[in-house]
Amino acid sequence: MNMSSTNETVVVNxxxxxxxxxxxxxxxxAIGISINFISASLIHTFRKHQVFNMNPRYxxxxxxxxxxxxxxxxxxxxFIISYTLYTLHVSVCCIIILFxxxxxxxxxxxxxxxxxECYIAICLPLRCTQICTVKRTYLLIVLIWVTSMTSVxxxxxxxxxxxxREFFHSKVxxxxxxxFPSPHLTKKNNACYVVFLVIVWFILFYTYFRILFTARAANxxxxxxxxxxxxxxxxxxxxMTTYVGPMLKPALKKWSPENxxxxxxxxxxxxxxxxxxxxxxxxxxxxxxxxxxxRRYLTCKVTITIHPQTIFKRPL
Numbered sequence: 001m002n003m004s005s006t007n008e009t010v011v012v013n014x015x016x017x018x019x020x021x022x023x024x025x026x027x028x029x030a031i032g033i034s035i036n037f038i039s040a041s042l043i044h045t046f047r048k049h050q051v052f053n054m055n056p057r058y059x060x061x062x063x064x065x066x067x068x069x070x071x072x073x074x075x076x077x078x079f080i081i082s083y084t085l086y087t088l089h090v091s092v093c094c095i096i097i098l099f100x101x102x103x104x105x106x107x108x109x110x111x112x113x114x115x116x117e118c119y120i121a122i123c124l125p126l127r128c129t130q131i132c133t134v135k136r137t138y139l140l141i142v143l144i145w146v147t148s149m150t151s152v153x154x155x156x157x158x159x160x161x162x163x164x165r166e167f168f169h170s171k172v173x174x175x176x177x178x179x180f181p182s183p184h185l186t187k188k189n190n191a192c193y194v195v196f197l198v199i200v201w202f203i204l205f206y207t208y209f210r211i212l213f214t215a216r217a218a219n220x221x222x223x224x225x226x227x228x229x230x231x232x233x234x235x236x237x238x239x240m241t242t243y244v245g246p247m248l249k250p251a252l253k254k255w256s257p258e259n260x261x262x263x264x265x266x267x268x269x270x271x272x273x274x275x276x277x278x279x280x281x282x283x284x285x286x287x288x289x290x291x292x293x294x295r296r297y298l299t300c301k302v303t304i305t306i307h308p309q310t311i312f313k314r315p316l
Contacts, residue, residue, distance in 0.1 A: 016164040016261055021083050024265055029257045031273055032076040038280040039069045052290070057117055063141050064110045071103035072276040078174055079268065093179050094159075094168075096160040098152060101176070105148040107275070108196060108239050111232045112203040113140055118225040119207035121212050151192045155180040197240065204233050204246050231278070238275035 016024065042065050045052070052058040074096055074278040081088060088096075121128050159180050172178040177186070208229045 056132040068276040075272040093174040108200045115207040
């Protein structure tokens with residue numbers, strides 16, 4: 001199809017040299033492995049200790065870590081594919097793009113839920129155990145995924161309805177607008193982004209100022225919760241770069257066409273890699289309880305119990 005050939009032409013025109021391509025891929029893979037190693041350590045710590053997996057706050061946090069871990073693996077995979085295979089079958093690309101979009105839209109929703117949990121714990125401490133239960137937390141996580149799917153799946157259904165069967169057997173450079181090419185979907189997606197961002201920012205501002213008033217009483221936990229929501233806001237700003245990216249790339253191409261490829265690489269690091277590093281590094285490592293348990297695994301301090309009678313035991 002014309003779309004496939006057009007994408008191949010674009011890839012060829014903007015390909016890096018072999019040395020630069022290898023360097024960029026090594027950097028991306030190294031960063032991805034480092035972040036996912038920390039994330040996997042946090043997940044392992046969460047699973048091994050009941051003090052965490054019975055606490056709604058840590059459940060929401062670990063869901064955010066798992067979500068960002070999946071999103072990071074998919075984006076790194078797509079980055080490597082763009083330098084090796086260059087194009088993918090539309091049907092395969094659709095699946096990858098769908099899960100990437102699910103996890104991308106889950107992040108701001110999860111941040112909003114974490115902010116609400118902080119607000120309830122600080123401003124409504126007597127009702128916190130009644131409102132924030134483990135069962136309700138898992139139901140909330142299901143609601144997050146349902147909301148993201150409701151926003152993204154119409155792209156697939158519309159594409160299945162309007163595109164011929166041959167389109168799904170063709171090869172394209174794996175981007176969202178290539179596998180879901182309808183211009184009406186772009187307008188729908190922009191509207192969904194605006195609605196999501198307005199709701200999430202409203203929740204962040206509301207919970208922050210309510211906790212701010214509580215923190216005036218010199219409550220140490222309230223001040224910590226206020227700082228946590230500030231971190232939520234900072235990560236939200238990083239998440240918003242995902243929506244600014246499509247508008248930024250044409251401007252970069254116009255301003256500096258000779259450095260366009262390097263600019264795209266910088267945008268990829270800032271938009272897709274940096275926001276994924278915030279959750280495990282800042283949220284996980286700044287929590288004293290989680291950090292104390294995590295240190296045991298990162299420093300390989302494993303306690304082994306040996307029965308005294310087995311020390312000098314020899315076969316008969």
